[in-house]
Amino acid sequence: MKITLSTGRVIEAKEGESILISLKQAGIFLTSSCGGKGICGKCKVIVQSGDVESKSHIKLSSEEIQQGFALACMTTPSGDITIDIPKQSILTVEGQIVTGKSKDLLGLLHSTGVDIDPLSERIVLKLPKPSLDDNISDLERLKRELFANGLGCLRVPSRFMSNLARTVREKDWEITLSAIHSEDCYEITNIFPGNRKVPQYGIAVDIGTTTIVV
Ligand code: FES
Known part of the structure; x- marks a missing residue:
C-alpha cells in the first residue's frame, strides 16, 4: 500500500500499520505526546482520498471529522491513500525538531523518545x-x-x-x-x-546567523 503526501512524496505502508508508524519509518515524525495511544490528539492528519479505518476520533470535532481529519496513530489505510499533514502536527522538518508552536514542550520532547537528562x-x-x-x-x-x-x-x-x-x-x-x-x-x-526541588526553570538561547531562538 502507498501513502501519498500532499507534497507529492510517496511512502510505503504495511497492512495493519498505523499512518503514524508508516510515516515514522519513512523518517517523518509527527507530534505524538501520548506515544501513539490515541489520547493527546496531536497527530492529526487529513485524509484527502482513499479508505481508512480509524479506531478512535477522540479530540476531533465533528467538523474536523467531516473535513477528513484523522488521528494518525489510530488510523490504518485500507488501500492507497493521500494525506495532508497540518503544520501543527509536524514534529521534525529535515531532521530539526519544530517546537515553536508547541504548547506542551515537555510532552513533545517525551514523544521523541529521548532521555531528558539535564546538566x-x-x-x-x-x-x-x-x-x-x-x-x-x-x-x-x-x-x-x-x-x-x-x-x-x-x-x-x-x-x-x-x-x-x-x-x-x-x-x-x-x-x-x-x-x-x-x-x-x-x-x-x-x-x-529548605526543600526547593520545584519549581525549576531553565532557558536556552540559540544564537544563529539569521535567527535567535529562545
Ligand atoms: S499520538 Fe497522541 S493521539 Fe495520536
Whole structure:
C-alpha cells in the first residue's frame, strides 16, 4: 500500500500499520505526546482520498471529522491513500525538531523518545546537626553529606561561603543545591534554605546567523 503526501512524496505502508508508524519509518515524525495511544490528539492528519479505518476520533470535532481529519496513530489505510499533514502536527522538518508552536514542550520532547537528562539539577539534602562529637565546618558537613549520597566531589564558588552558615540553619539544616554536573564533579550554582526541588526553570538561547531562538 502507498501513502501519498500532499507534497507529492510517496511512502510505503504495511497492512495493519498505523499512518503514524508508516510515516515514522519513512523518517517523518509527527507530534505524538501520548506515544501513539490515541489520547493527546496531536497527530492529526487529513485524509484527502482513499479508505481508512480509524479506531478512535477522540479530540476531533465533528467538523474536523467531516473535513477528513484523522488521528494518525489510530488510523490504518485500507488501500492507497493521500494525506495532508497540518503544520501543527509536524514534529521534525529535515531532521530539526519544530517546537515553536508547541504548547506542551515537555510532552513533545517525551514523544521523541529521548532521555531528558539535564546538566543542571536540584539536590535536596538534610544535613545532620553539629554536636560536640560532630563538630566539622558547615562546608565539610555539606561535602560529607554529598559524598554519603554518592554525589562525589563538589565545587562551591566562594560567593556562597559568606551565606552558607545562615542558609543551612534557616530551615533546620535542610537545604537545596542547584548544581551543574560536569566531569564527575558538582559545581554549585545556588543554595537555598529548605526543600526547593520545584519549581525549576531553565532557558536556552540559540544564537544563529539569521535567527535567535529562545
Ligand atoms: S499520538 Fe497522541 S493521539 Fe495520536
